[in-house]
Amino acid sequence: MSELFLIFEMNGYGFFIWSAYGVWFVLLILLFLKVLLRKKEINRKLKYLIEKNDGFEE
Amino acid sequence: MLRKLHKYANPNKFSLIIMPIKNVCLYTALPLIAIGLIIGLFFSPPDYQQGETVRIMYIHVSSAWISLFAYVLIFLLSVFYLIWKFPLFVLMAKEIPFVAIIFTLITLITGSLWGKPTWGTYWVWDARLTSFLILLFIYLGLIFIDKAFKYNVNGDLSFSYLSIIGAINIPIIKFSVDWWNTLHQPASVIRASGPSINIEMLIPLMIMSTGVLLLFFYLIFTNIQSAIAEKKILFLSSKD
Amino acid sequence: MVLKNKKLKRFSFLLAVFLSIALATFFVLKALDEKIVFFYTPSKLFEKEEDKMQYIRVGGLVKEKSINFSDDGLKVNFMITDNKNTVNVMFEGILPDLFRENQGVVAEGRFNKEKKIFMAEKVLAKHDENYMPPEIHKALEEEK
Numbered sequence: 001m002s003e004l005f006l007i008f009e010m011n012g013y014g015f016f017i018w019s020a021y022g023v024w025f026v027l028l029i030l031l032f033l034k035v036l037l038r039k040k041e042i043n044r045k046l047k048y049l050i051e052k053n054d055g056f057e058e
Numbered sequence: 059m060l061r062k063l064h065k066y067a068n069p070n071k072f073s074l075i076i077m078p079i080k081n082v083c084l085y086t087a088l089p090l091i092a093i094g095l096i097i098g099l100f101f102s103p104p105d106y107q108q109g110e111t112v113r114i115m116y117i118h119v120s121s122a123w124i125s126l127f128a129y130v131l132i133f134l135l136s137v138f139y140l141i142w143k144f145p146l147f148v149l150m151a152k153e154i155p156f157v158a159i160i161f162t163l164i165t166l167i168t169g170s171l172w173g174k175p176t177w178g179t180y181w182v183w184d185a186r187l188t189s190f191l192i193l194l195f196i197y198l199g200l201i202f203i204d205k206a207f208k209y210n211v212n213g214d215l216s217f218s219y220l221s222i223i224g225a226i227n228i229p230i231i232k233f234s235v236d237w238w239n240t241l242h243q244p245a246s247v248i249r250a251s252g253p254s255i256n257i258e259m260l261i262p263l264m265i266m267s268t269g270v271l272l273l274f275f276y277l278i279f280t281n282i283q284s285a286i287a288e289k290k291i292l293f294l295s296s297k298d
Numbered sequence: 299m300v301l302k303n304k305k306l307k308r309f310s311f312l313l314a315v316f317l318s319i320a321l322a323t324f325f326v327l328k329a330l331d332e333k334i335v336f337f338y339t340p341s342k343l344f345e346k347e348e349d350k351m352q353y354i355r356v357g358g359l360v361k362e363k364s365i366n367f368s369d370d371g372l373k374v375n376f377m378i379t380d381n382k383n384t385v386n387v388m389f390e391g392i393l394p395d396l397f398r399e400n401q402g403v404v405a406e407g408r409f410n411k412e413k414k415i416f417m418a419e420k421v422l423a424k425h426d427e428n429y430m431p432p433e434i435h436k437a438l439e440e441e442k
Contacts, residue, residue, distance in 0.1 A: 007100065010110040010111075010113070011104070011109055011110045013109065013110045013111045013175050016111060016114065016171045016172065016174060016175050017099075017110060017111065017113050017114055017171075019171055020114045020117060020118070020167070020168040020171040020172065021095075021099070021114075021117060023164065023167045023168060023171070024117045024121070024164050024168060027160050027163060027164050027167075028160070028164075028273070030160075031157065031160045031277065032277070035157070035277050035280050035281055035284075036280070038281070038284050039280055039281075039283065039284045039287075042284045042287045042288055042291065043287060045291050046287050046290060046291050046294075049291055049294040049295060050294070053294060103431030103432070103433075104431065104432065105429050105430065105431070105432075106430055106431065106432040106434070106435035106436075107396060107401075107425050107426075108396065108425060112429060115429070137312060140308060140312055141305050141308045141309050141312070142305065175395060176394070176395070176396055176423060176425055177394060177396075177422045177423055177424070177425075178392075178393075178394030178395075178396075178420075178421065178422045178423055179420075179422055182336070182422070183336075184336040185334050185336065219315070222312065222315060222316060222319075223315075223319055225316070226316075226319050226320055226323050230323070230327075238331075238334050238335050238336065239335045239336050239337050239338075239339075239357060240336050241336055241337075241404055241422060241424055243424065243425055243426055243427045244426075244427045245427065246427040246428070246429060249427075254427050254428045254429070255428075255429040255430075256429055256430040256431060256434060258431060259429050259430075259431075
């Protein structure tokens with residue numbers, strides 16, 4: 001247990017290292033979600049429009 | 059040669075072509091990032107000067123490289139667009155700034171969290187840090203131009219020209235540490251006399267950078283597909 | 299790939315745009331050179347004549363065996379060197395973890411020319427571009 005704690009403490013620099021990795025992770029996840037949600041929304045709209053146009057594409 | 063390329067300049071075909079590449083990118087990126095994280099956080103050695111804080115380098119430097127590389131891509135696509143006038147070039151270029159600005163933000167925040175324990179300050183106005191902050195504002199400018207002139211050929215032109223003007227900042231960022239005295243240390247990897255990083259630290263950095271680069275391509279390709287679909291929506295709804 | 303006439307024209311135009319911006323930026327940076335530099339070396343500091351008590355930064359290596367703490371341990375006195383000139387620095391406050399002999403540092407404060415003492419209000423550590431595990435650094439030092 002104390003050994004595990006030592007790894008996370010990072011010789012006293014744990015705060016800086018873990019916050020840096022935390023910020024990195026959160027921002028990348030948010031970016032990933034934003035990109036995927038945009039794609040989903042657009043595909044939904046496109047499907048609706050194509051159906052409205054009797055399946056006519058191009 | 060250009061005739062042949064014309065076939066691929068068709069957005070719908072292009073969208074289909076990048077589909078498999080995109081997925082390969084994602085499914086290679088995720089394991090690479092996971093391996094990079096594990097080695098970087100737990101198995102790489104501490105630095106002789108900085109101790110454990112050197113672990114921030116793996117995410118800081120890889121994000122910084124992506125931020126710069128993304129700009130070079132935007133610049134080249136804009137130049138191609140202005141010369142050959144294929145709309146696909148500028149469509150692709152316009153999808154990059156939003157993804158790139160997140161990497162720039164990560165670089166600035168992780169750099170600041172690295173600076174406090176090593177330099178003794180979160181922020182200083184030295185040439186490297188300031189020019190990198192300017193890169194963030196250039197990306198912001200490109201995003202706003204794209205938003206302001208959505209679906210307008212003037213927007214395409216303004217975007218391309220702004221990206222060419224802003225490109226002058228890229229060599230300034232790269233060489234700021236050599237041209238002026240800065241608090242930021244000089245380049246360690248991409249330099250004339252070879253890397254000055256020990257191999258045990260260079261390996262996780264390279265794994266991480268490759269992983270993040272592939273993730274970047276996945277995000278850009280997905281956005282390009284979305285943008286192509288958006289154009290189609292515009293076309294279909296204008297018929298009503 | 300041969301560029302057709304129209305494309306060659308567009309290309310030359312872009313090149314002209316880019317070169318003129320590069321040239322303008324070059325002159326602006328050249329003019330601001332003094333301001334962009336983050337710190338002065340001790341030699342540069344002695345050369346500077348104007349504004350004796352201006353708030354500036356001086357950087358270099360901490361000279362070996364030059365660090366002296368006051369009896370109460372709050373004040374510290376050390377020398378910054380660029381291997382040509384050295385400047386005496388007085389500082390009261392918290393030093394960064396990386397502060398040690400032969401380490402690159404940047405001191406922010408005012409230079410008292412009469413007493414030849416740099417009164418620092420802040421001390422920042424610089425680290426170099428070399429990254430290596432402690433064992434390898436030890437081995438390298440022993441080889442010397």
